[in-house]
Amino acid sequence: MKQRIRKAVLPVAGLGTRFLPATKAMPKEMLTVVDRPVVQHVVDEARAAGIEHFIFVTGRNKAVIEDHFDISYELQHTLRERGKIKEYEALMRDLPNAGSTSFTRQQEPLGLGHAIWCAREWIGNEPFAVLLPDMLSKDSMTQMLEAYDKHGGNIIAVEEVAPDHTSQYGVVAVGAEHGKTFEITGMVEKPAPGTAPSNYIISGRYILQPEILDILSRQEKGAGGEIQLTDAMKKLCEQQEFYGMIYDGITYDTGSKLGYLLANIAYGLEREDIGPDLRKDLQALLNKK
Template sequence: MQRIRKAVFPVAGLGTRFLPATKAMPKEMLTVVDRPVIQHVVDEAREAGIEHFIFVTGRNKGVIEDHFDRQFELESTLERRGKKEEMGELEDSLPGAGSTSFTRQQEPLGLGHAVWCARELVGNEPFALLLPDMVMQDEPGCLKQMLDTLESLPEKSNLIAVEECEPELAHRYGIVGIGEEAGNAFKVTDMVEKPAQGTAPSNKFISGRYILQPEIFKILASHETGAGGEIQLTDAMIRLGETQPFYGYHFKGKSFDCGNKIGFLAANVAFALSRPDIAPDFRRALNDLIGDV
């Protein structure tokens, strides 16, 4: 299996569900505790050994690029004030020099179109795709678990991370059909985007982490539209599945959909409670608000 070196992050979305907060600030820069959502996702990719970070951006997203750059005025001030811990945190949050690339999705034509916009930067090699709305709490990270699982799968395999939802909620998600087991994974027999209630092939939904073969770009190049008049990644994966195997991996951990308010708030609570430096004080604050936690 060819090594996965590159990861794509589609960050061109408008964030309309978080207006007015996202009127001038990208939704990916909203913070879970003290780190932007996109930082959590990039950290997951770095832990998995990703070497090249590819961001598909849009207008008014320049602050994301700035976030992954050095800010000499800030560093100089911290150094002058002896803030060594803060300087270390900033240094640790940066990908290596020359390891980030940014390209534009000029029109909001769907996730499939955003992935296609990264084709020249990815080239002819398999790659990881991480949706920045989905923040994972797990150890090791979800992508690291997936790459470990990929090693036991056949050549030219595609792999999708999945989670379970309540069966009656399956119509809200992209759902996969479950085939025979393959080590820690299972063969994906079907992919349905938001199936009608009662028709879902399972209760396992696609949770925003993918490892895809580069042939997906040839399919996306047709710019065929699907639901909502957009170029749907799921449609392209279904076509790719006609010639290449797709597997699902039920990752160990929990995901938070930070693209909606409830998921975002839940992520802040969960990550705050997992932080030894703030968890005791945070628990006391929660107790004052809602009782014992």
């Protein structure tokens, strides 16, 4: 019988060097897409899918993330006193349930695999989700859990890119197809141009079985001198089933300047309060060029 996915790991220890100087004193995960921090959007996605417990793997100078997901007595009191009930209620809706968030520290920048391993005590012996906070999508985790309910095993969200872009990503090899999912027969991190096994890239959402933690505990450093999650998944792929789920939607890489700007525009256009005016202003701006 498959265990239900209750927990999600969010690795938020990165330095955000691509956004300096904005991230000199503020975590990149707290940069806003419209009026919500990037990390809040990712938590929203996971909560909507039914995830109950959020494990944040943080680093130095990331305390503001923990504060964001906590009660702010002074702010809440001020909002009530000033009659800003709508704003107060919005804050309370975003507040996680007591005991549903955990924070652990990745003390050295040793890679994504190491960050996941740092969460081992909170994960325990059950399957779990991983959501990379740089990658913003609407309902990828909901689609992931539907695929997990059907297949079990390990699930990786994938997206198709142009063949000449595969060297920038982790890429999977495609086996037997099952509609929107397929069996993964192998994977490689940032393959040399022309050597990728497919043009399906790993897009920042995973469901993994707990055995990955034992592999990570013995995993040697790989590309970039870091403990790579992809390397550990390749070993687990020899023991357990892995499936790729083709995400039906658009993912915005907010870790890049272009992806971050596109996310703000796309999410802004969807808003009823600002979308129509934003569309008109963008069109007027483009007409001036």
